[in-house]
Amino acid sequence: MKKLLIINFLIIIVGILILPIVYLKNIFTLSFNGLVLIEITLLILTPLLIVTFRDEKEITTFFLNFSITKIVIILFGIIIFIIAYTEMIILGYTYFLTLSFLFVALFIALFGRGKHVAKIALAIAIVGGLISALYGFYVPTFGADTWRDVSISKQIIITGSFESVSIRHPAYPIPLVPLLYTVMSLSLGFSPVWSNSISGFAYLVLLPLFIYYQRGWLAVTRSHTILVCWRWLRPSYLYGQYGSYRRRTRC
Amino acid sequence: MVMMILYLLLMRDDKRRITLIPVALLALIFGHLAVAIIFGFLVGLLMILNSKLLINKLNKKFIILYIFFFIIIIVVLFVEMTYLKKSVEMLWRGITSLIIEANARTASEEQSFQPISTVLSYIPISVIVATSFVSLFISTIPSWLRTLTAITLVSVGMAFFAEQALPGITAVRYIGYPAAVILSITLPLGLHKLSKRGRLGSICTTVLIIVVILAFVFSGSLTPGNPLTGVPSFGVYGLIAYDENVQIKMINQLLTGKIQIVTDWRTGLFLGYLNALDLKRMSYGVETENLTIANAGAYGFIVSEERLVTMLKRGYVLILRDKGLDMIESFTRDLKIKLKNLIHNTNIIYNGEKMVVTSNYIES
Structure with missing residues (x-):
């Protein structure tokens, strides 16, 4: 395994040096942004491979002397909402305060002291507070598929009939997602757009809980829970939870 | 859903949870058939690659569930034979059009700009x-x-x-x-x-x-328009603010009769939602009973000066938001500079705050 590691290490070093030449000589179609991204990836990879050479030792962890309590979770969610919304009302966009607070809050969520579930809750509160502020000021950011789903839901609500839906996508034999929005809209009294937004929040809460409450082999992923949520064409937020691995005895 | 099923499949033998798998599989198949088929192949590949997975973890129950999964898929496909035919056609058309579009887009790539x-x-x-x-x-x-x-x-x-x-x-x-x-x-x-x-x-x-x-x-993934952050290519950039929302709703009231519109994809899709009852199509562009909306920035449709002039000459109405112009891969870089002269040669129907509706291009 170590030999393989050394070979890979050498390949990566050569890659870092050769790729700029490939770009400059135009040997392969590679954009400048693509070159920067691949160089960054290789640069990240180099120290990681060096570290992998070392033998396993006792886990060394780093924590801030800040405990994440229920009050902290609620306060952080409210504060980021107020800061972001105030900046948007005054300036028309979020600015320095929002960025600073977002950085500090995520840093605390990752390195603060507290139970795993408290850290997850803090991350949800931060992202949830920020999204609430955005959705309060802007029309929710949806892609073509989501707008189609909410439009189908609107059709079902207005006409009162599933058969009257005028647009069908062949990829979805039964449009389950619009039906879900319709049920939510009818039961909660919201428009389909807001039903969709609420579903997004539910997803935001449930996915980390789903990862956290895993049992069996996949439970090791709880050691550092990572949540990647997807928005239109790109990942929007990535949250990592740094802590020691503890197997849960019961779920 | 895929992650959930993977988890259910890979967990330890637990009778209570194993009963959830058929329900989750049904939801996946009815939710998105293409994803379900790909997922089936992925699990099959895993089974072939690692026999331990098959023998130790999942044993006979897994095989039964796997067969059940494919039977359901086949049943759904048989029930919707027309769908099958359509989907094969669509797949073929999709592949060919993607390659054609990709080539066209590569040619026009220099016009778009990603910081x-x-x-x-x-x-x-x-x-x-x-x-x-x-x-x-x-x-x-x-x-x-x-x-x-x-x-x-x-x-x-x-x-x-x-x-x-x-x-x-x-x-x-x-x-x-x-x-x-x-x-x-x-x-x-x-x-x-x-x-x-x-x-x-x-x-x-x-x-x-x-x-x-x-x-x-x-x-700037969750902080749109922030001058201190980078500009994400899609994400949350160019969002419709509250005042624009009000203006678009007002403009929508003015759209009567058969109209062709060109606008940024956010405005286009929102207009489509406002006219949801008459919708005929909503993907690359939007089509309703009376409206045909070409969405700039949707699937590689970048609006250049020449393209815009041609569209305006053909009778298209341009709905232009200032923020929409900044959306990457929607309008070409040079268009923003030339736009003032271009609009000068058209009939301005609406001139609101950071928003213009214009049509009828006349050569100067």
Whole structure:
């Protein structure tokens, strides 16, 4: 395994040096942004491979002397909402305060002291507070598929009939997602757009809980829970939870 | 849903939970048939690659469920034979049109512009890829997970280079991001193992996480329009603000009779939603009983000056938001500079705050 590691290490070093030449000589179609991204990836990879050479030792962890309590979770969610919304009302966009607070809050969520579930809750509160502020000021950011789903839901609500839906996508034999929005809209009294937004929040809460409450082999992923949520064409937020691995005895 | 089913399949033998699998599979099949088929192949591939997975973990129940899964898919396909025919046609048309579009888009790529700051939003994926790659060399990770990681890493690489060669294929969306989601399973494990490599390992892990936070904060993924952040290519940039929302609703009231519109994709889709009852089509563009909306920025449709002039001459109405102009890969860079002269030669129907509606181009 170590030999393989050394070979890979050498390949990566050569890659870092050769790729700029490939770009400059135009040997392969590679954009400048693509070159920067691949160089960054290789640069990240180099120290990681060096570290992998070392033998396993006792886990060394780093924590801030800040405990994440229920009050902290609620306060952080409210504060980021107020800061972001105030900046948007005054300036028309979020600015320095929002960025600073977002950085500090995520840093605390990752390195603060507290139970795993408290850290997850803090991350949800931060992202949830920020999204609430955005959705309060802007029309929710949806892609073509989501707008189609909410439009189908609107059709079902207005006409009162599933058969009257005028647009069908062949990829979805039964449009389950619009039906879900319709049920939510009818039961909660919201428009389909807001039903969709609420579903997004539910997803935001449930996915980390789903990862956290895993049992069996996949439970090791709880050691550092990572949540990647997807928005239109790109990942929007990535949250990592740094802590020691503890197997849960019961779920 | 796919992750949930994978989890249910790979968990320890638990009768209570195993009953959930058929329900989850049904939801997946009815939710998105194409994803269900791909998922089926993925699980099949895993079974072939690692016989331990089949023998030790899942035994006969798994095989029965797998057969059940494919029977349901076949039943659904038979029930909707027309759908099957259509989907094959669509798949073929989709592949051919994607390649044609990709070539066309590569030709017009120089006209679109992505600032270097867009790389910021991809750095978390760089970290995922690097850490997952390292986890391949950790012997304590089960072989099936290492196989899955290797396949997924290859997929990410393929998506990256395919996107570089033919950007119109949007391989990053269809192959790259799903692969990155699967890699996020090995990422925490890789980080955990790295942090066990003494102080240096711990520092490395901490720095990686801080890099991810910084990249996320300064990519502007949840802070649109912030001058201190980078400009993400899609994400939340060019959102419709409250005042624009009110104006678009008002403009929508004015749209009577058969009208062809060209606008940015956010405005176009929102207009489509406002006219939901009459919708005929909503994907690349929007089509209702009376409206035909061409969405700039949707699937590689970049509006240049020449294209806009041609469309206006053909009777298209231009709905222009200032923020829509800044949306990357929607309008060409030079259009913003030339737009004043261009609008000067048209009939302005509406001139609101940061929003213009215009039509009828007349050569000066």
